[in-house]
Structures are given as C-alpha cells and as structure tokens.
Amino acid sequence: MLSHVEITARATVTPAAHFVWSNRLEYSHDCFVCRRVGRTVALHPGAESGLCHSSDGRLDEQDDVADAHPAPIRITGFDTTAGGGVERLRCRLSFWWAPFFDLERPGQRASELAERPWVRLHFRVGCHVCRDAGHDDWFGPQDSVQTDQVWPVTRPCPRCGTELVTMAGPPGIDLVG
Ligand SMILES: [Zn+2]
Numbered sequence: 001m002l003s004h005v006e007i008t009a010r011a012t013v014t015p016a017a018h019f020v021w022s023n024r025l026e027y028s029h030d031c032f033v034c035r036r037v038g039r040t041v042a043l044h045p046g047a048e049s050g051l052c053h054s055s056d057g058r059l060d061e062q063d064d065v066a067d068a069h070p071a072p073i074r075i076t077g078f079d080t081t082a083g084g085g086v087e088r089l090r091c092r093l094s095f096w097w098a099p100f101f102d103l104e105r106p107g108q109r110a111s112e113l114a115e116r117p118w119v120r121l122h123f124r125v126g127c128h129v130c131r132d133a134g135h136d137d138w139f140g141p142q143d144s145v146q147t148d149q150v151w152p153v154t155r156p157c158p159r160c161g162t163e164l165v166t167m168a169g170p171p172g173i174d175l176v177g
C-alpha cells in the first residue's frame, strides 16, 4: 500500500543568523525490499527512489555501500518557510509498504512507521557579525541534527560566539493520510 509520513521541524534563529535547511535527509525505514527493520534511507527531492543502507545511519562504511539498494520511498513534498525568527521545514515522504518479518530477527514485525522513528536533517548557518567583519568563512559548513541526540540544540557562531540557532526538540515524524 502507499503510505505517507510528514516530517516537521523548526529552528529559532537570531537576527545575526543566515539559516538554510538542506533538502536532503536520512530517515529510519522498515524496508520490504531487503526485509529488514530499522534501516536508513537517504532521500533527496527529485530522486525517483530512496537509497536504503545500513542501520547505523551513515553511508560511510564499505559494507554499507555494498549493502545499499534503491527503495520505493521518495520525497513528494518539501517546503521551507521563514518568519518571526523561526525557520520551518515540512517534508512529505511517500512509500510503498507491505507487512513482513525481519529476515535476520524473525520475531520483529515491520511497521509503516519504525518502532523508534528517526530522522537526520541537514542545514547550514552563517553569522552576519562575521560576514560584516569581512571574514570569508562567515557561512558555516554543512551541519545536521538527528532525532536521537541531546535536545535542545544550540549553535553559536564558532568564530565569534554570537548566538545563532536554537532547536527546542526533535523533528516531528507522523503518519498522514
Ligand atoms: Zn532495504
């Protein structure tokens, strides 16, 4: 069946922050193609499929790359809005899903939403104070947050210490009709 999940996140930013959500993400998924629960899929808007890889969340081990395969899950809505000092992200995922038991742990039944839903979101934040002072590296490197880290998350400027971003809690992950 075709199922949908909506991911929502908000970041409170100070006037000194230049904040941009990235449109790629990683998401926990019970994948009926490889019949494993708690896999991670890498997703990008415009991609016709997700990339299912190992359960540790990062596609950097050799084993993970060998293990990776396309999965019938993709981003079908992606929207970011800013206003009132808040940067919002809303992302809709659509995927084909069917019930199964995990191949290696037969007692574990898959579900539409993973037992502990997890997502990693990427963003970049720059510092206007450093920009105005003429520092070339005022726009910071790629950064990310993920469900299972310590919240709230704050990001002061690594150069001058100016407060830039606060995220109060983990992103929302909800099954939607
Ligand atoms: Zn898979």
Ligand SMILES: [Zn+2]
Residues within 6 Å of the ligand: 127, 128, 129, 130, 157, 158, 159, 160, 161, 162
């Ligand atoms: Zn700064």
